Amino acid sequence: DTEVTQTPKHLVMGMTNKKSLKCEQHMGHRAMYWYKQKAKKPPELMFVYSYEKLSINESVPSRFSPECPNSSLLNLHLHALQPEDSALYLCASSLHGGTGDYGYTFGSGTRLTVV
Amino acid sequence: GENVEQHPSTLSVQEGDSAVIKCTYSDSASNYFPWYKQELGKRPQLIIDIRSNVGEKKDQRIAVTLNKTAKHFSLHITETQPEDSAVYFCAATYGQNFVFGPGTRLSVLP
Numbered sequence: 001d002t003e004v005t006q007t008p009k010h011l012v013m014g015m016t017n018k019k020s021l022k023c024e025q026h027m028g029h030r031a032m033y034w035y036k037q038k039a040k041k042p043p044e045l046m047f048v049y050s051y052e053k054l055s056i057n058e059s060v061p062s063r064f065s066p067e068c069p070n071s072s073l074l075n076l077h078l079h080a081l082q083p084e085d086s087a088l089y090l091c092a093s094s095l096h097g098g099t100g101d102y103g104y105t106f107g108s109g110t111r112l113t114v115v
Numbered sequence: 116g117e118n119v120e121q122h123p124s125t126l127s128v129q130e131g132d133s134a135v136i137k138c139t140y141s142d143s144a145s146n147y148f149p150w151y152k153q154e155l156g157k158r159p160q161l162i163i164d165i166r167s168n169v170g171e172k173k174d175q176r177i178a179v180t181l182n183k184t185a186k187h188f189s190l191h192i193t194e195t196q197p198e199d200s201a202v203y204f205c206a207a208t209y210g211q212n213f214v215f216g217p218g219t220r221l222s223v224l225p
Contacts, residue, residue: 033212042204042215043159056211090158103149103161104213 002027004107006091012113015081021110023074023091032074033104034066035090043090049074050096081114088112117142117209121216128195129224136219138205139187145207148181148188151215154201162203163190195223 004025013019023032031050035043048056049068063085065077074091088111092104118141128134138148146167151159165172165179165188172179176195181188188207192199200223206213 040202040218042218045212048212050211102147103164104159106151106158106160108158 002105004091004093004105006089006107006110008110009108010111010113012115013078013081014115015083017081018077018079020078021076021089021091021112023076023107024072025093025105026072027093027105028071029093029095029105030071031094031096032068033092033094034064034074034076035092035106037088037090037109047076078112081112083114086113117145117207117214119205119207119214119216121205121219123219124217125220125222127222127224130195130197132195134190134192134195134199134221134223136190136203136205136221137187138189138207138216139185140207140214141186142207142209143183143186145209147208148179149206149213150179150190151204151206152201153204153218159204192221195221197223197225199223 007022033048034046037043045058046060047066052068063080067075088109090109091107094104095102121138149164150162152162153159163174163177163179165181176193178191202218202220204218205216
């Protein structure tokens with residue numbers, strides 16, 4: 001298995017809703033990431049988990065809450081989002097964390113629309 | 116912090132011609148430089164990478180060159196095909212992570 005699987009592919013949520021994005025990989029990668037990508041922009045780092053521990057939080061608002069239940073799974077819990085949070089949310093994994101010298105495998109992303 | 120610049124922002128070439136995209140970075144400690152291709156509505160995909168102990172790497176029609184002294188690296192695509200049309204992002208390591216360039220939209224005209 002050489003893929004990162006993200007669900008759902010599309011999500012529309014209201015500003016008072018609570019929802020979760022899910023990411024799964026079975027490549028034995030020990031680092032997993034959440035990125036946010038707006039149209040025509042590069043991916044922006046949100047969170048990094050290395051060996052299941054949160055190692056980088058790029059000052060993301062608390063309405064985004066990551067969770068890494070085990071080395072294969074990564075969740076992003078969403079609560080009280082704003083319309084400007086609408087974007088493509090990408091999960092990625094890499095062989096090791098902490099060195100940044102291995103390429104990422106990206107998932108297909110969840111296209112989130114906040115109404 | 117690390118700053119990665121990428122040029123040009125858009126590039127149009129005729130099918131069969133070559134395309135070159137250039138990136139510069141600021142952190143001399145950066146030691147790994149991947150390139151990603153993102154087609155419309157799809158995920159970024161790693162197409163080639165280079166480590167700082169190598170000056171050039173080639174994979175079929177794609178090559179990357181690195182000049183550590185000048186802190187720049189370039190993507191070269193030869194014999195371009197319509198399916199090469201996409202947005203290309205360069206990246207450079209910064210600490211535990213990457214910094215991405217702003218992207219180049221490549222259009223290959225038939």
